[in-house]
Amino acid sequence: MDIKKITKAGTLESNDILIILMPNSNPGLEIQLESIVIEQFGDQIKKTISETAKELGIENAIIKAQDKGALDYTIVARLKTAFLRVR
Amino acid sequence: MSNFRRTMLFMPGDNPGMLQSAPILGADSVILDLEDAVSLTEKDSARILVTEAIKFLDYSGVELVVRINPLDTEFSLLDIDNISRVKPDALMIPKASIDDISEVDRKLTRIEEEQGFYIGTIKLIPIIETAFGLEKVYEIIMTSKRVEAVLLGGEDLTSDFEINRTKTGEEIFYARCRISAACRAAGVDAIDTPFTDINDMEGLIKDTLKAKSLGYKGKAVINPRQIDSIHKVFTPDSREIKYALRVLEARDEALGKGIGVFSMDGKMVDAPVISRAVRIIELAKLFNIIK
Amino acid sequence: MTKLLKNLGEAIEKCNLRDGMTISFHHHLRNGDFVLNMVLFEVAKKGIKDITVAASSIFPIHEPLVNYMKQGIVTKVIANYISGPVAEAISKGYLQKPAVMMTHGGRPRAIENGELHIDIAFIAAPTCDDYGNMNGVYGRAACGSLGYAVSDAQFADYVVAVTDNLVPYPACPIEINQTCVDYVVVEDSIGDPSGIVSGTTKITKDPVGLKIAKIAAQVIEASGLIKQDVSFQTGAGGTALAVAAEIKRIMKEQDIVGSFASGGITGYISEMLKEGIFKNIFDVQCFDLEAIESYRENPKHQGMSSSMYANPDNKGCVVDKLDVVVLGATEIDLDFNVNVTTGSNGMIMGGSGGHSDTAAGAKLAVVVTNLIKARIPVIRDRVTTITTPGKSIDVLVTERGVAVNPKRQDLYEKLKAYGIEIKDISELKEIAEKITGKPKTIDFSDKVVAIVEYRDGTVIDKVKKIN
Numbered sequence: 099m100d101i102k103k104i105t106k107a108g109t110l111e112s113n114d115i116l117i118i119l120m121p122n123s124n125p126g127l128e129i130q131l132e133s134i135v136i137e138q139f140g141d142q143i144k145k146t147i148s149e150t151a152k153e154l155g156i157e158n159a160i161i162k163a164q165d166k167g168a169l170d171y172t173i174v175a176r177l178k179t180a181f182l183r184v185r
Numbered sequence: 186m187s188n189f190r191r192t193m194l195f196m197p198g199d200n201p202g203m204l205q206s207a208p209i210l211g212a213d214s215v216i217l218d219l220e221d222a223v224s225l226t227e228k229d230s231a232r233i234l235v236t237e238a239i240k241f242l243d244y245s246g247v248e249l250v251v252r253i254n255p256l257d258t259e260f261s262l263l264d265i266d267n268i269s270r271v272k273p274d275a276l277m278i279p280k281a282s283i284d285d286i287s288e289v290d291r292k293l294t295r296i297e298e299e300q301g302f303y304i305g306t307i308k309l310i311p312i313i314e315t316a317f318g319l320e321k322v323y324e325i326i327m328t329s330k331r332v333e334a335v336l337l338g339g340e341d342l343t344s345d346f347e348i349n350r351t352k353t354g355e356e357i358f359y360a361r362c363r364i365s366a367a368c369r370a371a372g373v374d375a376i377d378t379p380f381t382d383i384n385d386m387e388g389l390i391k392d393t394l395k396a397k398s399l400g401y402k403g404k405a406v407i408n409p410r411q412i413d414s415i416h417k418v419f420t421p422d423s424r425e426i427k428y429a430l431r432v433l434e435a436r437d438e439a440l441g442k443g444i445g446v447f448s449m450d451g452k453m454v455d456a457p458v459i460s461r462a463v464r465i466i467e468l469a470k471l472f473n474i475i476k
Numbered sequence: 477m478t479k480l481l482k483n484l485g486e487a488i489e490k491c492n493l494r495d496g497m498t499i500s501f502h503h504h505l506r507n508g509d510f511v512l513n514m515v516l517f518e519v520a521k522k523g524i525k526d527i528t529v530a531a532s533s534i535f536p537i538h539e540p541l542v543n544y545m546k547q548g549i550v551t552k553v554i555a556n557y558i559s560g561p562v563a564e565a566i567s568k569g570y571l572q573k574p575a576v577m578m579t580h581g582g583r584p585r586a587i588e589n590g591e592l593h594i595d596i597a598f599i600a601a602p603t604c605d606d607y608g609n610m611n612g613v614y615g616r617a618a619c620g621s622l623g624y625a626v627s628d629a630q631f632a633d634y635v636v637a638v639t640d641n642l643v644p645y646p647a648c649p650i651e652i653n654q655t656c657v658d659y660v661v662v663e664d665s666i667g668d669p670s671g672i673v674s675g676t677t678k679i680t681k682d683p684v685g686l687k688i689a690k691i692a693a694q695v696i697e698a699s700g701l702i703k704q705d706v707s708f709q710t711g712a713g714g715t716a717l718a719v720a721a722e723i724k725r726i727m728k729e730q731d732i733v734g735s736f737a738s739g740g741i742t743g744y745i746s747e748m749l750k751e752g753i754f755k756n757i758f759d760v761q762c763f764d765l766e767a768i769e770s771y772r773e774n775p776k777h778q779g780m781s782s783s784m785y786a787n788p789d790n791k792g793c794v795v796d797k798l799d800v801v802v803l804g805a806t807e808i809d810l811d812f813n814v815n816v817t818t819g820s821n822g823m824i825m826g827g828s829g830g831h832s833d834t835a836a837g838a839k840l841a842v843v844v845t846n847l848i849k850a851r852i853p854v855i856r857d858r859v860t861t862i863t864t865p866g867k868s869i870d871v872l873v874t875e876r877g878v879a880v881n882p883k884r885q886d887l888y889e890k891l892k893a894y895g896i897e898i899k900d901i902s903e904l905k906e907i908a909e910k911i912t913g914k915p916k917t918i919d920f921s922d923k924v925v926a927i928v929e930y931r932d933g934t935v936i937d938k939v940k941k942i943n
Binding site: 113134135137138141142166167168169170 | 583820821850851852911912913916918
Binding site: 107108111112113114123166169170171172174175178179182183 | 200201202205228230233234237238240241242388
């Protein structure tokens with residue numbers, strides 16, 4: 099599904115991740131990640147985001163994420179919430 | 186899932202850090218809160234976060250309870266639908282009424298059937314915090330077999346009565362008694378309202394002792410530092426345990442001699458005294474105070 | 477003869493500072509220190525270069541040092557603790573020679589036996605007279621004990637006292653006396669009080685930290701060491717202070733009076749002296765105003781030099797008499813080695829300070845830490861940098877369990893008998909990684925940017941340049 103408007107979920111508090119879901123003028127999924135643990139978990143976080151996006155059926159979107167050490171379940175939850183808010 | 190509810194710790198549902206530390210803070214039960222701790226605009230966010238948290242984190246050491254939004258809000262249906270599928274131990278129902286418990290029970294049965302869960306797996310803990318709820322507390326409990334405990338919601342109840350809520354709690358004395366009696370009659374746990382001054386440990390202990398003396402099995406907690414003090418109140422101390430052990434020893438001796446009723450320290454020891462002693466030793470063993 | 481000089485520039489001339497020499501500083505003014513920056517400014521002005529800076533610790537306020545490093549004015553740094561922009565710059569390779577990270581005990585050892593030769597020691601003196609008698613208990617930049625400056629004062633070729641509070645002779649009470657001091661320079665200000673003392677360090681309010689503290693106190697009690705005349709040291713962090721609070725409660729309940737508390741001292745520990753929980757305090761640095769006041773007023777609040785505190789080569793140091801020490805950790809590995817020098821991204825963010833000294837000396841060394849810090853598991857297969865070797869560490873306490881060093885079978889038995897649940901450290905690591913996922917190991921370059929020296933002078937690890 100294409101994302102037609104900007105939505106967000108999450109916060110910049112410790113252990114959380116702020117996810118902003120935006121339309122993408124180019125096709126495909128683009129992940130822009132900032133994280134306090136980018137070296138140790140950057141790949142893992144991007145994997146979680148792209149797998150969840152796939153499950154939800156998000157095809158063309160920019161996902162901007164500002165991570166403050168969120169565990170995987172929080173990343174999944176925040177992305178699901180941002181997606182829900184598109185409807 | 187633990188077997189006792191000396192403390193039930195409220196944790197805000199939209200806070201990942203707290204959801205993660207909840208199971209290790211020492212409370213017997215944790216209540217992940219979708220209601221008062223979550224702002225109206227974030228109800229969806231909290232619901233999804235709690236759902237994912239329950240799927241992922243290890244809550245096996247505590248009783249896992251989720252307080253959903255009241256049944257007269259737009260949120261409760263989605264709360265029940267989402268949360269029950271991840272199988273918490275119980276749902277806590279604010280401002281519970283007979284119809285509310287009936288409705289939730291039906292919904293849970295349907296979902297448990299769909300999901301292939303054992304019917305009745307998910308328990309219910311109504312919160313009595315309205316005058317109407319207080320009046321109908323026994324019926325509310327008896328509406329569903331899922332009800333295992335009842336929480337007294339002192340703040341909202343006094344608000345409904347349009348009276349002041351105080352530390353010493355005279356204004357909720359009747360409510361405390363009524364709920365305790367109804368719970369006892371129905372065979373479920375009565376859980377006391379939280380003590381809101383988190384800096385007043387002495388006041389907390391006094392308040393908890395009052396609840397214990399009226400038959401409450403535990404107390405709601407709004408800050409982890411209240412947990413230890415409340416546990417001390419609801420856990421038998423060494424004096425009680427020593428006395429209980431002596432009672433049971435004397436009983437065994439009397440049984441050996443074929444005597445039914447006997448005396449100890451000049452007082453008659455009959456069946457109720459003996460059952461209380463048995464109960465104390467059970468608790469002492471449960472809490473690992475004795476082997 | 478007069479020791480008073482016009483300014484630092486004159487002091488540098490009179491002490492004959494040349495290219496390649498070593499200058500030293502203490503860190504009692506912490507993140508409020510102006511002296512190191514002022515001295516280096518003069519050094520740079522005079523065109524002197526290739527200087528080794530031996531500062532007992534370096535803080536964010538010493539940021540100007542980064543430029544001097546890039547320009548080759550400072551080519552080597554020797555310190556027990558490095559934080560802020562200087563740490564980052566060293567990690568990124570801007571220092572020409574590898575830095576040397578020592579410990580609070582190893583530094584005086586090296587100074588006293590000549591391994592670390594100091595040409596000029598610049599000693600920030602909150603109160604000083606015209607002959608160089610100084611103390612740290614009076615003055616706008618009061619900092620309490622001057623323990624880290626003593627070996628420098630005794631062994632440096634030249635000693636320059638730098639003060640903003642020149643008082644009539646003599647400046648009693650005297651902490652470092654005139655017989656060591658060559659010159660005295662008066663500046664408008666030697667430091668910023670708000671950076672020197674951090675207010676009163678407070679006990680943590682975080683429920684997880686409080687839980688860790690409670691368990692740590694149980695472990696200490698189970699060890700059997702809490703008895704009459706016990707000696708105790710803890711760090712200044714929120715969780716460490718919470719442990720001190722629990723120990724205080726236990727000692728009060730059992731009417732136990734300790735022989736001494738030691739280390740960097742906070743108001744909380746000074747309070748325990750006042751209340752009679754401990755008979756004495758050994759103070760190597762004061763962290764807040766309460767501690768400074770206690771040090772000034774109470775004879776039982778005894779200062780100690782860093783040599784007396786932790787030098788393993790003298791005739792006996794205080795850590796040898798220590799029963800219990802509570803320490804932190806950035807990382808700990810399956811062999812119980814502890815890292816407090818680098819973050820897990822490899823960047824220098826601290827250093828031993830007294831960590832490896834106290835761990836080595838104490839009968840019981842307890843590491844308290846969250847199991848997970850911002851998604852990073854604290855337990856690793858191997859630490860990024862070894863600050864304190866595993867043989868010195870006895871117990872690890874986290875909010876999800878306690879692990880005992882297998883070398884301490886005796887302790888294991890005691891804790892079990894007390895009822896404390898003990899897990900293998902590898903089990904705790906697995907629990908953490910199940911929650912966080914397994915962190916990617918980071919690659920570093922081959923270039924060595926810092927050498928980590930153990931308290932006895934041996935090289936225990938090397939820090940590599942970060943990519």
